[in-house]
Amino acid sequence: MRDTGVIQMVAHSNLRPSLNDERFDVVVIGGGINGVAIARECARGGRHTLLVEQSDFAAGTTSRSTRIIHGGLRYLEHGDLAQVRESLRERGQLLRQYPSLVHRQEFLLALSSKSPRSALAVRAGLWLYRRMSGQRLGNGQSERHRLERMLDDGRHFSVFSFDDAQCEFPERLVAEWLVEAVRAGCVVRNHAQVLTVVAGHGKVTGLRLRDQLSGAEETVTATWIVNATGPWADHICQRSGIRTSHPMVGGVRGSHIVLPKFAGAPDAAVYTEAVDGRPFFVIPWNEQLLVGTTEVKDTGDPGATKPSAEETEYLLRSVQTLYPRAQISEGDVRCAFAGVRPLPYSPGAKLSGLSRRHYLHDHSADGAAGRTSVIGGKLTTATSLARECAVKIGIAKAGIATGPRQIAVANGGRLDELMERKIAEVAETGGIARESATVLVEWYGEQSMTIAGAARNRAELQETLCPHTGHIVAEAVHAITNEHAVTLGDVLLRRVPVALGVCWSPECSWVASKGVGSAMGWDERRTTEAWEGFEAERAAFLQKPAAATSAVSGH
Ligand SMILES: Cc1cc2nc3c(=O)[nH]c(=O)nc-3n(C[C@H](O)[C@H](O)[C@H](O)COP(=O)(O)OP(=O)(O)OC[C@H]3O[C@@H](n4cnc5c(N)ncnc54)[C@H](O)[C@@H]3O)c2cc1C
Known part of the structure; x- marks a missing residue:
């Protein structure tokens, strides 16, 4: 008899019951951080809710961000104290509720004399x-000195330290919220595209969607429709014949490059000015350095956006100028990726001065009452945006406060006593190595015991996803069974985002595909197809700049 875990998993990927003619109180279009937060809030408020995502949850702008949970320092520059207060409050909640996904990060602001x-x-x-954040962090002296040693000799810098937060994997945060939404009764469907929103007599009545896996088209009815498609917000209006007086979004592309950590690189994140004086970040991320971003007007398909050669070159030149001694070269750029910020449409405004505030557009005046579009927003404020949205659609008291589902990692990287006990317990339960137990506890908190339990006495689930990571095949199985991952890309780029790691190569992809395929009971053809599909998605997302490609192939 096959193990139930595997049977469930195979069943799950085939189990997409038709939604045709179903009636929902609320349909949320778009499964980025905002859409998932809104769907969770509505479901918790007792509304029969459907969340539809054309690709995968968090595959859009959410996974293309700088991954900072801003306390709002930048808004202070614009005198927007209300937004600073909101960001600080939300940041505090994320730190408390998801302590191993959202952690404090020291930042150094390096201001050149020029x-x-x-x-x-x-x-x-x-x-x-x-003062506003009640910060009690040390004065960051050792990190400051470390940075000063690395900086350009020819310029004098004033270096200031401040406290902010980072979510290295917003993909995982979205996965957690998705599970919470489903637990509250939300129906979720990824790889399903909304084709049109249907309206009649000035009010929305439902929508038509296409299942991207089967090609089947379905119609559902709805009282409320929330358009949380981020930079796609106008596209869905155009398709549905809903006319707004002007576009809602002015898309601004932002690109990043990923570099290896160089010797002497500070552990603090650095916030400074790029070669043209624009602000830019060099952030320790996932054992690498994340450098960004750019601001380029982009009105194309947000799903096809890419960093241009000029943006990659600009970011590289800025980091080379900042750290001349590190001798960073083009060949060091591991990959580059881009996303489109869904900023409010403001023709003629300076891109860097555009408001980062979110707002809700009510489509009553556009002949589609019952439909609201979400414009803008940050990772940090997704929960408060969701609350606002729920209130707008008549859910007075939606949020159910949850205690931490995760286990806090002590500051400074030292695992506290609780963590140590949990790791030992998880390693013992799953019969897995300590390294695997540690990464499981860090990413899944209390859920790590469930994953470890599934791996017990199952050698193929205890295997690591590639030889360089502690993450194991059981996590991929868990992602498919419990976190609505459908493709290998959903698994390896978002639920268990090991493919964003330092080591990742086509060989790692193949090892992971074989491991997952074997646990799933796939035949060789299916495994190869899954691997090919995943490699195509990875290459489209994490672009290899030409110089990096030639440097790698020249080895
Ligand atoms: C370069 C860059 C850096 C950033 N850095 C930060 C940062 O450090 N901190 C921070 O807080 N914020 C940051 N942001 C902003 C933040 O990432 C976004 O505001 C946030 O992710 C928007 O989330 P969303 O859910 O609204 O949009 P998205 O994540 O884009 O989600 C929208 C979803 O809608 C789906 N969709 C579109 N059309 C359809 C359809 N027809 N049917 C079904 N689904 C559809 C898309 O596939 C997509 O997944 C950054 C953004 C960028 C671009």
């Missing part, structure tokens, strides 16, 4: 920011 910004104003701003 900067038009005044060091005095920055000092005053940081003082206010620290």
Whole structure:
């Protein structure tokens, strides 16, 4: 007899019951961080809710961000104290509720003497920011000295330290929220595209969608429709013949490059000015350095956006200028990726000055009452945006406060006592190595025991996904069984995002595909197809710049 885990998993991937003619109170279109947060809020508020995502949850802008959980320092520069307060409050909640996915991160602000910004104003701003956030972080001296040693000799820098937060894997945060939404009764469907929103007599009545796996088209009826498609927000209106007086979104592309950590690189994130004076970040991320971003107007298909050669070159030049001694070259760029910020449409405005605030557009005046579009927003404020949206559609008291589902990692990377006990327990339960137990506890918190339990006495589930990671095949099985992953890309780029790691190569992809295929009972053809599909998605997302490709192939 086959193990139930595998049977469930195979059954799950085939189990997409038709939604045709179903009636929902609320349909949320778009499964980025905002859409998932809204769907969770509505389901918790007792509404029969459907969440539809054309690709995979978090595959859009959410996984293309800088991954900072901003306390809102930048809004202080624009005098927007209300937004700073909101960001700080939301950041605090994320730190408390998801302590191993969202952690504190020290930032160093390096201000060159040639900067038009005044060091005095920055000092005053940081003082206010620290007071508002109740920051009690050390003064960051050792990190400051480390950075000063690496900086360009020819320029004098003033270096300030401040406290912010980072979510290295918003993909995992979205996966957690998705499971919470489903637990509250939400129906979720990824790889299903909304084709049109149907309206009659000035009010929405439902929508038509296409299942991207089967090609089947279905119609559902709905009282409320929330358009949470981020940079796609206008596209869905155009398709549905809903006319707004002007476009809602002014898409602005932002690109990043990923570099290896170089010797002497600070552990703090660095916030400074790029070669043209624009702000840019160099952030320790996933054992690498994430460098970004750019701001380029982009009105194309957000799903096909890519970093241009000029953006990659600009980011590289900026980091080379900042750290001349690190001798970073083009060949060091591991990959580059881009996303489109769904900023409010503001023709003629300076891109860097565009508001990062979200707002809700009510389509009553456009002949589609009952439909709301979400414009803008940040990872940090997704939960408060969701609450606002729920109130708008008449859910007075939606949120159910949840205690931490995760286990806190002590500051400074030292695992606290609780963590140590949990790791030992998980390793023992699953019969897995300590390294695997550690990464399981870090990513899944209490759920790590369930995953470890499934791996017990199952050698193929205890295998690591590639030879360089502690993450195991059981996590991939869990992703398909419990977290609505359908393709190998859903698994390896988002639920268990090992393919974003330092080591990842086509060989790692093949080893992982074989491991997952064998646990799933796939034949060789199916495994090969899954691997090919995954490699195509990985290459389209994590672009290899030409110089990096030639440097790698030249080895
Ligand atoms: C370069 C860059 C850096 C950023 N850095 C940060 C940062 O450090 N911190 C921070 O807080 N924020 C940051 N942001 C902003 C943040 O990432 C976004 O505001 C946020 O991810 C938007 O989430 P969303 O859910 O609205 O959109 P998305 O994540 O784009 O989700 C929208 C979803 O809708 C789906 N969709 C579209 N059309 C359809 C359809 N017809 N049917 C079904 N589904 C559809 C898409 O596939 C997509 O998954 C950054 C953004 C960018 C671009």
